[in-house]
Amino acid sequence: MSFIWDVPIKVSIRSFLFVKFDDFGLYEPDRPGFEYNIEADRYECKKQGGQGAHLTYKGIKTDSKGYDKKQYRSSESDCAKCPLRLQCCGQVTKYKKIEESIHKPLYDRMHQKLSRHPKYGEKSARCDPAR
Numbered sequence: 001m002s003f004i005w006d007v008p009i010k011v012s013i014r015s016f017l018f019v020k021f022d023d024f025g026l027y028e029p030d031r032p033g034f035e036y037n038i039e040a041d042r043y044e045c046k047k048q049g050g051q052g053a054h055l056t057y058k059g060i061k062t063d064s065k066g067y068d069k070k071q072y073r074s075s076e077s078d079c080a081k082c083p084l085r086l087q088c089c090g091q092v093t094k095y096k097k098i099e100e101s102i103h104k105p106l107y108d109r110m111h112q113k114l115s116r117h118p119k120y121g122e123k124s125a126r127c128d129p130a131r
Contacts, residue, residue: 029108031098033088043072043098047088053078055098069099 033047034055043055055072062068076094079085089096101107 027107027111029111034098045074045096047084050084050088051078051082053082053096055096060102061099063099068102070102070104072098072100 031043033045033050034043035046036043040054041057045051045053045055053074055074058071058073060068061071074096079089079095082088085094
């Protein structure tokens with residue numbers, strides 16, 4: 001996947017991103033309500049009214065479509081008494097989970113590259129096949 005970065009922007013955008021990945025939805029570089037702590041390799045809850053849970057790295061899992069994803073999870077005890085648990089975790093799940101493609105750093109770089117390019121800036125969100 002890293003070869004995308006080395007391909008000239010005209011080829012990578014038209015030939016690779018918009019043709020191959022166009023059916024996969026919009027790319028979101030950030031996770032609303034959570035900040036990524038690069039030094040600790042974890043996400044941290046920053047939602048107003050939240051408990052400040054830490055979602056620690058649990059490993060790489062392969063999803064049902066065959067994509068490898070990094071998985072981050074909070075502990076059940078961190079979210080158990082949080083007033084936002086139902087809207088954040090759902091009715092059944094007792095912890096927060098964030099999954100992202102193992103290629104997220106490359107998608108972030110391409111997203112930034114496309115955002116700076118005047119011709120493709122408005123289409124820059126469409127570049128992530130698996131979140």
